[in-house]
Amino acid sequence: MCSVKEIYSEAKKALNASATDRVVGREKENDEIYDYLASCFGNKNGLSVYINGQPGTGKTFSVNTMLDSLKEEFKFNKIFLNCMSVKNIQNMYKTVLSEMISNKIDSNLAMPKRCTKESLQKLIESCITSIKHHLVLVLDEIDQIETTIKNASDIYKLFELPYLPNSKLILIGIANSLDFTDRLLPRLELTPEHKPKVIKFLPYTKDDIINIVKDRLSKVQLMYDNCVIIDDKALMLCASKIASTNGDIRKVLDICRRAIELNEQEAKLTNLETIKTVNIAQMMKIFNAVNPITNSNLDRNTMPLMQKILLCTILLCNIETKVKEVTLSKLFEKFNKICKSYSTSVDSESEFVNLCILIQDNGLIEVKKAKEVRNYKLSLKIDEQELRDKLQDETFMADILTNRAYK
Amino acid sequence: MRSKKAEMDVEYNVEDEIVSSDDDTMSVDSEFSTASTVKTPRTVSRLKKETTLSRTPSVSSAKKPKASLSRRSTFSAVKSTPSMQKRAASKIDQTSDALSLYEKARIKLHVANTPDCLPCRDKQFSDIYNFIETNLRNQTGGCMYVCGVPGTGKTLTTRQVILCLKEGVNDKILSPFKSIEVNAFQVTEPHQIYKLIYKELTGENVSAEHAVTLLEKKFEHKSNESIVLLVDELDMLCTKKQDVLYNLFDWPYKKNSRWIVIAIANAMNLPEQVMSKISSRLGLSRLIFQPYTHVELEEIVRLRLEELNVFDMDAILYAARKVAAVSGDARRALEICRRATELAERDTSKKEGKSLNLVNIGHVDQAVKQMFSSAKITLLTHASKMEKLFMKAIILLYQKSGMEETSLNRIIETHNFLCRAENMQPLNRTQLLNVCCSLASTKLILLEPCKNIYLQRVRCNMSVDDIEYVLNDNK
Ligand SMILES: Nc1ncnc2c1ncn2[C@@H]1O[C@H](COP(=O)(O)OP(=O)(O)OP(=O)(O)O)[C@@H](O)[C@H]1O
Ligand SMILES: Nc1ncnc2c1ncn2[C@@H]1O[C@H](COP(=O)(O)OP(=O)(O)O)[C@@H](O)[C@H]1O
Ligand SMILES: [Mg+2]
Ligand SMILES: [Mg+2]
Numbered sequence: 001m002c003s004v005k006e007i008y009s010e011a012k013k014a015l016n017a018s019a020t021d022r023v024v025g026r027e028k029e030n031d032e033i034y035d036y037l038a039s040c041f042g043n044k045n046g047l048s049v050y051i052n053g054q055p056g057t058g059k060t061f062s063v064n065t066m067l068d069s070l071k072e073e074f075k076f077n078k079i080f081l082n083c084m085s086v087k088n089i090q091n092m093y094k095t096v097l098s099e100m101i102s103n104k105i106d107s108n109l110a111m112p113k114r115c116t117k118e119s120l121q122k123l124i125e126s127c128i129t130s131i132k133h134h135l136v137l138v139l140d141e142i143d144q145i146e147t148t149i150k151n152a153s154d155i156y157k158l159f160e161l162p163y164l165p166n167s168k169l170i171l172i173g174i175a176n177s178l179d180f181t182d183r184l185l186p187r188l189e190l191t192p193e194h195k196p197k198v199i200k201f202l203p204y205t206k207d208d209i210i211n212i213v214k215d216r217l218s219k220v221q222l223m224y225d226n227c228v229i230i231d232d233k234a235l236m237l238c239a240s241k242i243a244s245t246n247g248d249i250r251k252v253l254d255i256c257r258r259a260i261e262l263n264e265q266e267a268k269l270t271n272l273e274t275i276k277t278v279n280i281a282q283m284m285k286i287f288n289a290v291n292p293i294t295n296s297n298l299d300r301n302t303m304p305l306m307q308k309i310l311l312c313t314i315l316l317c318n319i320e321t322k323v324k325e326v327t328l329s330k331l332f333e334k335f336n337k338i339c340k341s342y343s344t345s346v347d348s349e350s351e352f353v354n355l356c357i358l359i360q361d362n363g364l365i366e367v368k369k370a371k372e373v374r375n376y377k378l379s380l381k382i383d384e385q386e387l388r389d390k391l392q393d394e395t396f397m398a399d400i401l402t403n404r405a406y407k
Numbered sequence: 408m409r410s411k412k413a414e415m416d417v418e419y420n421v422e423d424e425i426v427s428s429d430d431d432t433m434s435v436d437s438e439f440s441t442a443s444t445v446k447t448p449r450t451v452s453r454l455k456k457e458t459t460l461s462r463t464p465s466v467s468s469a470k471k472p473k474a475s476l477s478r479r480s481t482f483s484a485v486k487s488t489p490s491m492q493k494r495a496a497s498k499i500d501q502t503s504d505a506l507s508l509y510e511k512a513r514i515k516l517h518v519a520n521t522p523d524c525l526p527c528r529d530k531q532f533s534d535i536y537n538f539i540e541t542n543l544r545n546q547t548g549g550c551m552y553v554c555g556v557p558g559t560g561k562t563l564t565t566r567q568v569i570l571c572l573k574e575g576v577n578d579k580i581l582s583p584f585k586s587i588e589v590n591a592f593q594v595t596e597p598h599q600i601y602k603l604i605y606k607e608l609t610g611e612n613v614s615a616e617h618a619v620t621l622l623e624k625k626f627e628h629k630s631n632e633s634i635v636l637l638v639d640e641l642d643m644l645c646t647k648k649q650d651v652l653y654n655l656f657d658w659p660y661k662k663n664s665r666w667i668v669i670a671i672a673n674a675m676n677l678p679e680q681v682m683s684k685i686s687s688r689l690g691l692s693r694l695i696f697q698p699y700t701h702v703e704l705e706e707i708v709r710l711r712l713e714e715l716n717v718f719d720m721d722a723i724l725y726a727a728r729k730v731a732a733v734s735g736d737a738r739r740a741l742e743i744c745r746r747a748t749e750l751a752e753r754d755t756s757k758k759e760g761k762s763l764n765l766v767n768i769g770h771v772d773q774a775v776k777q778m779f780s781s782a783k784i785t786l787l788t789h790a791s792k793m794e795k796l797f798m799k800a801i802i803l804l805y806q807k808s809g810m811e812e813t814s815l816n817r818i819i820e821t822h823n824f825l826c827r828a829e830n831m832q833p834l835n836r837t838q839l840l841n842v843c844c845s846l847a848s849t850k851l852i853l854l855e856p857c858k859n860i861y862l863q864r865v866r867c868n869m870s871v872d873d874i875e876y877v878l879n880d881n882k
Contacts, residue, residue, distance in 0.1 A: 009545060012545060013545040013547060016545065016548075016549070018664060054683070055683050055684040055687035055688075082623070084650045084654060084657075085619050085620075085623075085650055087616070091616075141653075141684070148648075176683070246683075248687050250660075250687050251687065251690075251691065254691045261537070290691040290693070303698070304732055304734060305732045307734075329811070332870050333870060336870065344732065347775060347779035348779050349783070349870055349873065350779075351779050358556050358734055361673045361674050361675060362556075362675055362676075363675055363676030363679070372850075372853060374853075374869075
C-alpha cells in the first residue's frame, strides 16, 4: 500500500505539459508529415512544410516527437529555432549558421569574419547544397518573422532555400496564424511547386482531449492498483467545455491538475486511506474559479469605496455628455461634487490620478495619457449597462446613480 | 503618476541605514524561541489557520490592549520563519536604549522593514507555497501569475514563501533549488532582463542578445536543479512584439525544464491582453491580491507596533479607514502612520512635559494632509497676491461662462475689477503679462499660443476646488 499523497503527486506530475513524449491522436496530421518527410529523404531533394493551428494544439510537440522517432529510420540533422527572439534576417542566418557549426554539419564551415546578410546567406546556400545528409530546419512561431523582417524579398529567399538545385534543406514552419500562407505567401510569388505544403492542426475535439488526459493518467492508475483519479463525467465536462472554446490542451491539463489539487485539499480534511476520485462538482468549482470575467475587484466586491464612486461618476458623465470619453479635469470636478455631499474626499489631484490608474489595473477603464494630466482622457472598457447593473447592487451606489442633483 | 522607481530607491537606502546601525552581537528574543520547534511549513500553515480563526471574531475588542497583546505574540511566533525573527528582533533590541519609543515605532513602521509576520495573506501564502513546492517535488516547471494593485503585499508574500522554502532546504525536507529575483524596474529596456537573469544565474556578464541564446541552450540538457524565477513588475516588460513575455513563459514548458516562474504585475487583465499563445502558456494559476480592507490594514499596523504603546487605537483605525476607502495600499497606511508619529513626537517635545503624547486622530489627519496635498496647492499658497488674484479672475470667469478656456483680455478686465474691489492699484498690461507668464511657467495655468498675445487662450491646470481652498484659506 502506498501513501495517498504519492498518488496525488504522481498524478499531478503526469499532467504537467512536458511530462510525456507520446503523441496521442493526431494520426492524420502525423501521417501527412511523415509521408512528406519520408518521400523527401528518399528523393534527396528539399521541401518546405508549413504547420498552423491555435495555441496548445500540439504542433511543436508533434513535430519534435516525429523528428525524434525519424532519427531511427533516416540520417539527418535537425536545427530548431524559435523566431520569437529573432531580431532580423541577419541575426537569423547567424544563429542558423552557428548551430550548423556546433552540430558539425560540415567540417569546413566557419563563421565569416564579416557577417553581412549576403555573405551569411551565401555560406548557408553553399552548405545546404553540398551536405550529404538532409538538414531539417524547424522555425517555430514563424509568423513572427513578418514583424521583424520587413523586406519581403528576404522572406522569399528563405522560402526558396529548400528548392535550390541539390538543396538538402527541409524547412518546417510552425505558427498560429491561419492566414500566414494565404496572405504572405501570395505576395512572395513562389512558383506553385515551391509553395510550402500546408498542414492544419484543428483544435482538439472532446474525444481527443479525453484520450490525451486518460493516456497520461493511465500510467499512474496502473501503478497504484487501478484507482480512478478523475471520474469520467468530470473529465467529459472539462473536455467539452474546452473543446467548445479553443481546444487548448494546456488549459485542459491545467484545469485537471487544479481539480486534483482541490480534491487533495478536500481529502486531507477527512484523512482517507485511499484516493478520492475527482467528481463533477469539483471540476465545476474549478471552472467557476478561473472564469476571467470575475477578475476585477468590482466583481469580488473588494473594490475600495472611492473607486466605486469614481466609476459612478464616469457613468454619469457619459450619460450627461453622450460622449464616451471624458477629460480628467471634468471628471475630477464632478467627482469632488459627489464626494462632498457624502462628506468624503480625495486629498489632491495626484491622488485622483492614482485612483484612475488603480481602476485601470482592474481593466475597467482606459486612461489615455496626454501632455497635461488634466487633459487625460478616460473611457470605460466594459459595457455601460453591465457596469450599471453591477454598481446598482449596492444602495449607496444606486443612490448616486439615481440622484438627480448629479445629472 | 506612481513613482515606483523612486519608492524602491528610498526603500533600499533606508534599509542600509537600519542595517548599518546595528553592529553588536545578535540577541534572540525569548518570546520567539518557541518558534524554532515549528519546522515544516505544513504545520506552520495549519497552525496559521487556527490562529486566524481565533483572531477574526475579536477584531472589535482590539481596543483592550492586554488581550490583543497575548494574541499577538503567539501569532507572530507561529507565523514567521525563525531567521526573520532573529533579524527583526536584533534590529530593534540593540538600539533600544538609544532610541525613543517614537523612533522605535518609526523603524517598525517603515515599509522597508520586513515585518515579523505576514497577517491577512494566509491564503495567498499557501497558494504560492503549494504551487512552488509541488513543482519542486515533482521536478517540473510551471508558471503562476500574481496580480493586484500596488502595496497589497505581492512582493512581500512571494519573498516570504521563497525564504520559507529555503528553510525547508536547510532542514533537508526539500532538495536544493536556485532562486532568482528580477525587477523590471532594474532594466531600462525589456530585453535587458535576459542579461539580468543570466547574471543572477551564473554571475557572468553578457549582452542581452547573447544571454537569451545561452539561456535557451540550457534547456537542451536536463538540469539537475530547479530554478525559481521571480519577475516583479511584469507590466513593464510588455513590448509590441511581446517576445520577452513569450520567452519567460515558454521556458517552463520546454522539455525537461525545471523553471518555476512567478510573475508579479499590477494589471489583472494582462492575460486577456497578450497574444493567445502567451495566455495559453500563462495558464490558469492566477492569484489575485485584493486591496486591503480597513480591518486588515489596522491589523497590519497594529502587529507591526507590537508592544510599543504609542498609538491611540482610534488613530490607527482612522488611518486604516482613510486608506482603505481609496486604495487599500498597505505601504500608504504605514507611511501615514509613520508621519503621524513624527508629528506626535514634535508635539511632545514642545510640551516639555515628561508624559508621552499618544499619536491621535489629529496627528493622522495632519499627516494625510501634508503627504497628499499636491505640489500645486503649495505653489499657489506661496504665490504673490497678484498671482492669486489672477487665478481668482480665471475661476470667476469660469463660473460665469462655464467655459474652461478664456482669453487673456477678459482675464485682464476681470483682474482690474478685482483689484479695485480690494482697494489695490490695478496692474498695467505688461505687468499682468508677466504675472501670466510666471504662472504658466509653474504650470498652474496653460496657455494656447496665439499671434495676438492678448487673445491667447488661458485655462487653469488645477481643479477649481483646490484654487478656492487656497484662496479662501488665506483671507
Ligand atoms: N496529442 C497530444 N498528446 C499528448 N500530449 C499533447 C498532445 N498535444 C499536445 N500535448 C501536450 O501539450 C503541450 C503543448 O503543445 P505544443 O507545445 O505542441 O503546442 P503548440 O501547438 O506548439 O502551441 P503554440 O502555438 O502556443 O506554440 C505539449 O507540451 C504536450 O505535452
Ligand atoms: N500583510 C502585510 N503585513 C505586513 N506588512 C505588509 C503586508 N502587506 C504589505 N505590507 C507592507 O507593504 C509594503 C509593500 O508591499 P509589497 O509586497 O512590496 O507590495 P506590492 O504588492 O506592490 O509588491 C511591504 O514592504 C510591507 O512593509
Ligand atoms: Mg509551439
Ligand atoms: Mg512589488
